Amino acid sequence: MARRTGEENRRNILTVATRLFYTRGIRAVGMDTVVKECGVGNATVYRQFPTKDALATAYVEGRADAWFARMREAAGEHEDPRAKLIAVFEVLATDCAGSSYRGCPMLNTNTEFPEGKHPAHLVAVTHKQQVRDWFCSLAVKAGAEDPDRIAEELLIVLNGVYATAAVLDGGTYGTRGVDMARRLIADACPGT
Known part of the structure; x- marks a missing residue:
């Protein structure tokens, strides 16, 4: 061997x-x-x-990188920045409906390591900030009047779906998240 x-x-x-x-x-x-x-x-x-902390941090980094790779790939299938944003929530809905779904690794990590200095906690926080910033950049491209606000609202929906779908029916709450995101995006980014 x-x-x-x-x-x-x-x-x-x-x-x-x-x-x-x-x-x-x-x-x-x-x-x-x-x-x-x-x-x-x-x-x-x-x-x-x-150390276990080093392994935990590598795990969280890997999950964060994988999330962005998958979401950017899904968003990349669309030209319209509004459709790119919606694509993220469609992938989320599919993920939440899966039988192996156990919640958002970043939110789970934050719950397990609420200490602000733990390296895995810091990776999770940085990831959520990067998601918000990406949403904001897409909202700017979509012509949102207040891109920061819609980015924050979409992050709230994203995290709410992640958390709720882990406890209740993931398929239902994933679908509800897509619907909420569509409404928020339509209101904030009416298009040209």
């Missing part, structure tokens, strides 16, 4: 940790569980991630 490279080990560990942290929660999963599920030794895991 061929030995894995350091990068292959890192990806494997992060893939396993992502699954475990998302389904069970970061604090609920010990490093011993990650080691066991990865099928590698302690030294291999700790060589890549010296």
